[in-house]
Amino acid sequence: MEYISCAQARPMAGLRLVLSAGSPGPWGEAAKSIFYARGVGFVAVAQNSLADNDELFAWTGTRNAPVAVYDDEKPRHSWLDILFLAERLGSGPSLLPATREGQAECVGVSHQICGEDGLGWNRRLDIFNMLVAQAGGDPTKTMLPLRAFKDYGGTTDAMAASTGRLIAILSMLDTRLQRQKAAGSRYLVGDALTATDIHFAAFFGMIDPLPHDLNPMPDHLRMLYSSGSPGLRAMVTPELRAHRDFVYRDYLRLPMDF
Template sequence: MSPVEFVDVATAKAARGVRMVASGMVPSPWSEAAKGLFRLQGVPVRVVRYSRDDAELAAWMRADNVPVVFHDDEPPRVHWAAITTLAARLGPPGALLPDDLDHRVRTVGLLNEIAGEEGLGWNARLLMLHASMTSGGQRGFPLPVAHYLAARYGYSAAIDIDRVRARIARTLAALAARLDGGREYLAGDRPDALDVYAATFLTPLCPIPESDCPRLQPLLRQAFATAHEAMGDAVPRALVEHRRRMYERHLGWPIEI
C-alpha cells in the first residue's frame, strides 16, 4: 500500500488501520496536515474524499467537518490535536512530538497558533471571507459559500481585519525565527509535526499554480489566491523555502486532493 491511497467509503469502512475523510475540493490545511503527519511517520492511510451529498459517508463520519480520522475500532478523531497525538503514537516514538515535556509543551503551543481557533489557518480563511464580502463575491469565495463559511468560522462585518493580519504576521515571524542560521527544519535536524503544520498551513498564503495542485478547481483557486494577495508579501522567504523543501522531500509534490 502506498503512503496515501485514495479509496471509496466502502473500502475504507471495511479496512483496518488508519482511514481518513479529507477535503477533496481544496488543499485545506487541516486535511493536508493530517495526511502529512501519517506520511511522515511512515503509517499508510486510506483517504476518502469528502462529499456532502454522500449519506453513507455522513453516517460513518458522525461529523460535519473534515478531516475525520479512524484507527481500527477506536472512536473517530476530528480535532487536529487528537489526530496529531494518534499519528505520534503510531510511528517512531519521539519522532513527531518531542518526548521531553517542556519541549513538547512549546511545540504543541506553536501548533495551536497554526491550527487552532484564531491561528494561522483560521485567520487566512478570514482573509478569504473578507475578500468575498467586501467585493460582493467578485473576489474570494462566491457569496453563498462565503456566507456559509462565515457563519461557521467567526466572520462578521465587525471583524478587525488589521488584528487578523497582525496575528498572521506574528505567527509567521515566530516560525521563521526557528530557521535562523540556515536550519532546514523548525525543531532540529529532522522534520516533525511542527514542520508538517507550518508547510501545509502556508498553502493559502502562497501562490497555487495548477502544476502545484492540479485538482483544485479554478473558482476555488481564485478564492485561495485572495489570502496570498492580502498577506503573501509578509511570508518570510525562509518559510517559503521550508515549505517547498517539506513538500518535495516528505509530503509529496504536487499536492494531491
C-alpha cells in the same frame, strides 16, 4: 487520489482518512502529510466540501474533513488528535520533540497554525470577508452556504479582524524562523523536523500555493488562495516561502495529490 464512500469505509478495519475530494484543504493536507511522514498508510474517504455530508455526519459526528478513523476507535477530527494517532501508529523519527518543554512549544506553535483563531482559521475568515464584500456585504449572496459562517466563526467582527490576526501570526513565524536560523537550526521548533514544520508547509498553501505542476488545484481555489490585501501579500516573505519549499522537497510527497 482514489476515494471510497463512507458506506464502503464504515465497516472496514485499519485507518480510514476522510478528505475533501478534489481540493487541497489545509487541514486535510496536513493530516495526509503527518501520516506520510510517519509511514502510516490509509484508505481515503471522500467528503464533499461545503455540502451536508449526512452519511459522514452519521458515522463520525462531523460534516467536515479531515476525520481519521482507526479500527473501531473514536473518530479523530482535530489536528492534535490526528498527530497523536500518527505518532502511535507510525514509525521512524517522532514528529514531536523529545522533551516536554519542546513538546509544549511544538504544540503551541502548531495551534497558532491549525487551531481556532490560528492561521488557517483566520485565512478562511479573511477569504469570507472578501467574498462578502464582493457580494455587496450580504453573506446570503456568496457562493458559501450559511453553515460555513456558523461552523467557522464567520461573524462580522471576526471577519473584520482576520487580516490583522493573520499578519501577526505570519510575522511571529517569520521571526521564529530567523531566530532559529541564527541559532543554527533550519526548523521552526528545536533542531529537527517536527509536526510544526509540516503544519506550516500545509497551511502556507492557503496564502501562497505551490505552482500548478506541484499543486494541480482548481483555478477558482488558486485565485482565492493567492488573494489578499497588500499587507498580507507582504507577509509572503522569502524566508517563509523557502521554509515551505524545503519541507515539501525534503520530507513530503510531490506533486500533491487530492
